[in-house]
Amino acid sequence: MATSPSAKLKSPLVLLLIAALMAGAVSWVAYYYLQQREAAMKEEIVARDKASEVVRVEVAVPVADVPIGTVLNQTNFVARPVEADLVYPDTVLAADFPGLEGLRLARPLLRGRPLRLSDLVAPEVNDVASILPAGKRALTIEIDNINSISQTLRPNHRIDLFLLSKGVKREGAPEQEDGTLEQASLYMQDMLVLATGTEFHDISKGEAAAATKMVRPGQVEGKDKSYDTVTLLVTPKEAARLMIGQKMGSYRVALRGSADRAPVALATLRAGDLLPSNGSRGNRGIEFIVGGKDQIVSELAVPPSQQQQLIRAFQGARPPPVPGAAPVAQADTVPAGMPLPTQRAGNPRSEPF
CATH class of the missing domain: 1.20.5 (Single alpha-helices involved in coiled-coils or other helix-helix interfaces)
Known part of the structure; x- marks a missing residue:
């Protein structure tokens, strides 16, 4: 089928x-x-x-882990290409490495990590005159621990100088006004610190030398170096001005920010502008005097709204008039600004309110 x-x-x-x-x-x-x-x-x-089109640059890197104090040479450092946007501004390029040979490392460096200027120990300046630009002078002024910003002031910092001095005394002024003659003025500003003590900064190398002074994490570079002088980079005219200022009074240093270069307009500040006027004591308040020697124990400043009530309270405490004696006029009001009565010995002892 x-x-x-x-x-x-x-x-x-x-x-x-x-x-x-x-x-x-x-x-x-x-x-x-x-x-x-x-x-x-x-x-x-x-x-x-x-x-x-990713751009690459060649940087200097160690061929192996290197310790502190390692001397730079072409045996322990080689060139390595990396992307340009991954390079720090102070990274040492392979083309610039020959100019840094002979310097020492300030901290350990791992194998293959790019070398940076902040990893190097700054070379010492042996001849100060060789680093001064044409038309500039180096002038040293004395400072103390306060003026040195607790010994953290460093070369290449910029500072403002304040001058503490005494103003001119007015003719016929009382002796009590001598304390009000103290004044502070912004004497010079945006001054470049060339050296702190004997530690100089080579300004001829520009930002490269400044980068070697960078503070590392957890460390203040050179903090163990104490000093009591600061050398400034000035013109001859500025040097003369600084010398005159040293005779007039004393300097105080104010540290500027690294990016702050703007000029400041500041008027001279006098102590008399800060202290209260030395006028009459009658307007200052109520005086409490104990012992009968006119010795002030304390004062109580009373608001104007309460002065009239206190005046009436003192007037109401007066003894009654003697019969036959001429009545004593009592004012209901007290002109504004009149001194308040004083409690003296002989009256019952006054206690503070």
Whole structure:
């Protein structure tokens, strides 16, 4: 008996073969799509890299971990290319390394880490005259621990100088006004510190020399070096002005921020502007005097709104008038500014309110 075509299609073997063919076709289509997509992404990445054109620079790095005090040379340091946007401003480039050979490390450096100027010990200045620019002078002034900002003032800092002196005494002024003649004035500003003690800063090297003075984390560079003088970089005219100021009084140093170069307009401040006037004592309040020696024990400043009530209280405590004696006029009001009565010995002892 012959088998019908529909019966052949229902055979498990035929169904399995058809399913395998369909799965293979789907797999080939998916593989082909993924290959095309991967190729497109690679082309996109290559095109983007070419458009950005990442710039690389060569920096100096140690070939192995190096300890403090290691001398720089081309044996223990090599060049390494890194992306330019990852380089610090004070990173030592491979092209600049030969000029730094012979210097020593101020701290350990790990293998492959870029060398920075802040990692180096600053060279000492042996000839001060060789670092002075044309037309400039180096002038030294005396300071103390307060003026040195607790010994943290360093070369290349900028400071303002305040002059503490005595003003001119007015003709016929009383001796009590001598204390009000003290004055403070902004004498000179934006002065460059060339040296603290014997530690000088080579200004001819610009920012590179300043970078070697950077404070490291947890450390104040040179804090163990004490000093009592500061050398400033000045013009001859500024030097003469500083000498005259030393004869007039004493200096106080105010440290400026590293980026603060703006001039300051400040009027002279006198002690008389801060102290209260030495006028009459009658307007200061109520005086309490004990012992009959006119010695003031304390004073009580009374607001104007309460002065009238206190005046009436003192007047009400007076003894009654003697019969036949002329009556004593009692004012109900007291002119503004009149001194209040004083409690003296002989009256009952007064206690503070």
